[in-house]
Amino acid sequence: MPKHTFQLNGETVTVDVEDDVRILCVLRDVLGVTGPKYGCGINVCKACTSHLNGKAFNPCSVRVQDVGPDDEITTIEGLADTAPGDGLHPMQEAWLEHDVAQCGYCQPGQIMAAVALVHRVRKEGRAITEDDLDALRNVCRCGTYPRIRQAIRTGAERMG
Numbered sequence: 001m002p003k004h005t006f007q008l009n010g011e012t013v014t015v016d017v018e019d020d021v022r023i024l025c026v027l028r029d030v031l032g033v034t035g036p037k038y039g040c041g042i043n044v045c046k047a048c049t050s051h052l053n054g055k056a057f058n059p060c061s062v063r064v065q066d067v068g069p070d071d072e073i074t075t076i077e078g079l080a081d082t083a084p085g086d087g088l089h090p091m092q093e094a095w096l097e098h099d100v101a102q103c104g105y106c107q108p109g110q111i112m113a114a115v116a117l118v119h120r121v122r123k124e125g126r127a128i129t130e131d132d133l134d135a136l137r138n139v140c141r142c143g144t145y146p147r148i149r150q151a152i153r154t155g156a157e158r159m160g
Contacts (some may be wrong), residue, residue: 001016001018001155002016002017002018002019002065003015003016004026004064004065004067005068005069006014006067006068006069006071006072006073007069007070007072007073008027008031008033008072008073008074008075008078009033009070009074009075009077009078009081010072010078010081012069013031014071015030015031015064016151017030017064018064019064019065020063020064020065021061021063021064022041022059022060022061022062022064023059023060023063023064023067023073023124024036024038024041024048024053024058024059024060026059026064027050027059027073027075031148033075033077035050035075035076035077035108036048036049036050036059036075036076036109037105037106037107037108037109038060039060039105039106039109039139040060041060042060042061042085043058043060043061043068043087044139045106045115045125045138045139046058046106046109046137046138046139047105047106047108047109047138047139048060049108049109049110049113049116049138050073050074050075050076050109050112050113051072051073051074051075051112051116052071052072052073053071053072053116054072054074054103054116054119054129054152055116055120056112056116056117059073062084074112075108076108076111076112079091079092079111079115080092081129083159084160088116089111090155090158090159091111091114091115091118091152091155091156091158091159092111092155093150093155093158094151094152094154094155094158095107095110095111095155097151097154098147098150098151098154099147100147100148100151101115101144102142102144103141103142105120105141106138106139108138109138110138110140110148113136113138114136114148114151114152114155114156115159117132117136117152118152118155118156120157127156128152128153128156133149133152
């Protein structure tokens with residue numbers, strides 16, 4: 001079987017899997033990283049949202065052959081390591097403060113999408129708008145969208 005090497009949460013990993021295996025299966029089934037959730041498997045629900053080179057992506061729709069040794073995948077498990085200081089990432093803290101989670105299944109993907117959104121709009125030199133929040137497509141079956149929106153705004157303020 002082919003070997004594939006990439007960066008995962010700051011560490012170099014090598015896996016021995018077929019080229020067409022989806023990154024989500026590599027993360028969960030091969031590497032034991034369970035933060036990204038399997039929801040739909042077709043890039044619709046976004047429960048698996050993680051970051052690839054700092055941008056939101058859905059590992060259920062990317063083959064392992066499409067990432068290389070210099071590509072950095074960050075999952076919810078590695079998010080706190082990307083923030084200054086010790087403890088949780090400011091977005092994770094905002095999630096707790098606003099009591100966002102109910103069942104919690106979608107929350108890792110929601111948080112990762114929110115952080116990527118904040119980074120993107122800051123790079124564009126602007127603040128998050130209602131349209132930006134409307135454009136997030138992560139599905140929450142519990143319907144905590146009002147609290148998600150509040151937490152994103154709070155987290156964005158604290159991300160500095």
